Amino acid sequence: MDAKDLATFEAVARLGGMGRAARELNTVQSNVTQRVRRLEEALGVSLFERSRTGARLTPAGERLMPYATRVDALLDEAGRAARDDGAPRGTLTIGSLETTAALRLSPLLASYVHAHPGVDFVLRTGTTAEMVERVLGRELEGAFVCGPVVHPQLVAGPAFTEELALLSAPTEKTLAAALRRPDLRLVILRAGCSYRQRLEELLARRGVVGLRRLEFGTLEAILGAVAAGLGITLMPRALIGPAWRGGQIRAHRLPAAEAQVQTVFVRRRDMLPSSALLAFQKHVTKGQTK
Incomplete structure (x- = not known):
C-alpha cells in the first residue's frame, strides 16, 4: 500500500x-x-x-x-x-463568520493583500459549526468563529470582542415588550450558527421557549425580516449601526454577561502554519492595536 x-x-x-x-x-x-x-x-x-x-x-x-x-x-x-521559505506567498484560505467578515475583515484584508502581493487570499464564510468542521477537515488553514472553542485538535486564540444586542422592529419600545408578543418568532441563520444558539439560551433564561423559527441565508435578509416585524434576532450591535440609527430596527441592550462575546481564531494543532498564515495573524493583531 x-x-x-x-x-x-x-x-x-x-x-x-x-x-x-x-x-x-x-x-x-x-x-x-x-x-x-x-x-x-x-x-x-x-x-x-x-x-x-x-x-x-x-x-x-x-x-x-x-x-x-x-x-x-x-x-x-x-x-x-x-516550498515555504519564510516569505508569505501562495494561496491562503481562511474561514469566517459572516458577521465577522462584514464587521472586521474588509480593511484588514485590503491592507494584508497590499502588504503581501504574493499571497492569493481566499475567504470562505459560514456558521461556527461549518467553519470548525472545515478547519478539522484541513479545507481551511484557520477560521474566525464564535468562542469559546475547546477541541483537542484545535488551537484557539482571541481575535475580536463584540457586543451583542437583541434586535426587534422599531415599534417594540422595550425588550420586555418585544418578548411579550403572542406571535413572536426567531429570525435566524441556519443550524450551526452560534448566535442562534445564544439567542435560544438567552430566551430560555427568561422563560421564553418553543418559539417558531424563520430561517434566512443572509444577514441582509434577517435584518429586513426583523425590520418588517416578523420576529427578533441576536447580532453584534456594531453590525446594525446604520439600520439602528435610521430607526429601521430597535437594538435592545443586554446585561454585560449576555452581551459580550469573543470571536476566536482556530487552526489545527498538528498543522504547521504557513508563512502566509503567520503573517496574516500578525497583521490582524497589529490591526487590533491601532
Whole structure:
C-alpha cells in the first residue's frame, strides 16, 4: 500500500467509478483498476462493490476512506511546507463568520493583500459549526468563529470582542415588550450558527421557549425580516449601526454577561502554519492595536 494507491482509491470512492477516476487522474482505466486491486490484495478485503453503473464502497472501504483523505491532505501540506521559505506567498484560505467578515475583515484584508502581493487570499464564510468542521477537515488553514472553542485538535486564540444586542422592529419600545408578543418568532441563520444558539439560551433564561423559527441565508435578509416585524434576532450591535440609527430596527441592550462575546481564531494543532498564515495573524493583531 502506498500513497498513490490511496489517492486512486479516494478518487474512485469520491467519483463513484473507475472511469471517472481515470479521467480526473489523467490516466487509463486499467491503471486505476490495477491500483485498486493491488490495494485490496494488500489489505485482504474488498473495497468496492462493482456494477455496470459504477463502484460503491463496501463497509471496509468506508472505514478506509477517512485515512485516504487524510493522507492526501498531509501530502499536500508536506509539499507546501517544503516550498515555504519564510516569505508569505501562495494561496491562503481562511474561514469566517459572516458577521465577522462584514464587521472586521474588509480593511484588514485590503491592507494584508497590499502588504503581501504574493499571497492569493481566499475567504470562505459560514456558521461556527461549518467553519470548525472545515478547519478539522484541513479545507481551511484557520477560521474566525464564535468562542469559546475547546477541541483537542484545535488551537484557539482571541481575535475580536463584540457586543451583542437583541434586535426587534422599531415599534417594540422595550425588550420586555418585544418578548411579550403572542406571535413572536426567531429570525435566524441556519443550524450551526452560534448566535442562534445564544439567542435560544438567552430566551430560555427568561422563560421564553418553543418559539417558531424563520430561517434566512443572509444577514441582509434577517435584518429586513426583523425590520418588517416578523420576529427578533441576536447580532453584534456594531453590525446594525446604520439600520439602528435610521430607526429601521430597535437594538435592545443586554446585561454585560449576555452581551459580550469573543470571536476566536482556530487552526489545527498538528498543522504547521504557513508563512502566509503567520503573517496574516500578525497583521490582524497589529490591526487590533491601532
